[in-house]
Amino acid sequence: MTASTAPGEHPTILATLREMSGTVRILFLGNLIINLAAFLNAFLVLFLTGKGFSAWESGAVLTALMIGRISGSAVGGAAADRFGYRRAIIGSMAASAVLTAALVHVPNVWTAMLVAGGAGLTAQAYRPAAMAWLVELTPKDRQVIAFSVWRLTFNIGTTVGPVGAALLLAYASYSALFYVDAATSLAFGVIAYAALRSGPEPEGRAKRTDEGERVGYRQVFADRRFMLVVLGLFVTAIAYIQSSAALPLFVTGSGHTEKVYAALLSVNGFLVIAFEVLLSKWTQRLPIGLPMALGMVLLGAGQLVYAGPSSVTVLVLATAVWTAGEIIAAPSMMAYPGLVAPPALRARYIAAATVPQHVGNAIGPMIGIAAWHAWGSGVWLLTGAFGLVAACLVLAGTGLPRRRAQDEPDEAPAMAANQAAAEQST
Known part of the structure; x- marks a missing residue:
């Protein structure tokens, strides 16, 4: 990697994209490919009921899929640190x-x-390896931008993917959906085997501490400040998932049609895709905890706005506010675990931050729907407060010593040079 940014200057988005290593670009491509055909979550129940499974049985299978996805990050993090990112x-x-x-x-x-x-576990297990590799090959002052691009590939995939699903259902069958889903995973695996070159992976293997003990999740959990941030991410996930749980009930219960709810989701999707990467150029410059906390405050504030008048204008305004929080916080939230992790535990740190968010997404709908039935629009007082609590936890966890990744020695250029040499040697 050739660093064209002069000392003291902030990297631009174009410079960051231009100077990414081939491995990072392949990781982005793989993330896009598999999310274009991530059909299991949305269509598993319909497929199974069409095969003659009862609604209860189909729900049980979907639950197994979700449990697998939650555990997949933990398994993938351990595998990546032990066996290397490419193999994982x-x-x-x-x-x-x-x-x-x-x-x-x-x-x-x-x-x-x-x-x-098993499908849920293995589909999720690649993420800690891919994200840890991205951290190692990207300079610290560019990682928020890099993770905003990572999220962009995810959002484009999940936005365009349903169009492909509709075409497959129109001209083929539910079985074709799953075969295509499987084919995209296989395609990424083949690309990883053929094109990703590990080179030296000094940080991607299990190591022992000075006392001779093998590193593992125990060391992650012992990092109390990091675990405060993880708790904040968990609380944030509970609040964020209400866009799919309490919000549709609130919108229709306020006398609006499902089209209004769909329009609110469109506002969110458009703003994220249009502005997140652009804004990351500025959020990258801030102490790492600040955009995370600010975004969580805006998430909570946007949901508190829902508790006011329920006109369409107010609904759109509230959605725009919490979406701004998502745009500001999400790339830094993804970059943070890899930035603060010891090198030998990088994938485990990423997994430890990811699993609680999956759990929050799983239990959040139950909390939001129960609160909606009990308090109506009062649900937003609860979930809005969650955003504010999450911001406090993140600020307490990040603190001054971890505020600026730029203050720490940056090993990424050397790693990227090793990676480039490995790619050229093949």
Whole structure:
């Protein structure tokens, strides 16, 4: 990597994109590919009920899939730190392809639950490896920008993907959805095998501490300040998921149609895709905890606005406010674990920050819907407060010593040079 940014200057988005290593670009491409055809979550229940499974059985299989996805990050983080990032990605994608295709042929609910759990686990297990590799190959003063691009590939994939799903359902079948989903995982696995070159991975293997103990999640959990941030991310996830849980109930319960709710989701999607990468140029310059906390405050403030008048104008305004919070906070939230992690625990730190967010997304709908039924619009007082609490936890956890990643020695250029040499040697 050739760093064209002069000392003291802030990197631009174009410079960051231009100077990314080939490995980072392949990781972005893989993230886009697999999210273009991530159909399991949305269509598993419809597929199973169409095969003759009862609604209860289909729900149980979906639950197994979700449990698998939650545990997949933890398993993937340990595998990445122990065996290396490239191997973790290849193994995850290969297993995900096989298990996703196998769901088409499950004969009963117990087999379906087992296969779905495995499919969820393996589909998620690649992420800690990919994100840790991205951290190692990106200079610290560019990682917020890099993770905003990572999120952009995800958002484009999940936005365009449903169009492909509609075409497949119109001209093929539900089985074709899962085969295509499996094929994209296999494609990323093949690309990782053929194009990703590990070179030396000094930070991506299990190591021992000075006392001779193997590193693991125990060391992650012992980092109390980091765990405060993780708790903040968990609380944030509970608040954020209300856009899919309490918000549709609130909108229709306020006398509006489902089209208004769909329009609010469109506002969110448009603002994120249009502005997140652009804004990351400025949020990258801030102490790492500040955009996280500010975004969480805006998330809470936007949800508190919902508690006021329920006109369409107010609903759009509230959505724009909490979306601004998402845009400001999300890239820094993704960059933070890898920035503060010890090198030998980088993937585990990323996984430790990811799993609680999955758990928050899983239990958040139950909390939001229960609060909606109990208090009506008062649900927004609760979830809005969650955003403010999360901001306090993040500020307490990040603190002054971890505020600026630029204050620490930056190993990424040397790692990127090693990576480039490995790519050229092949």
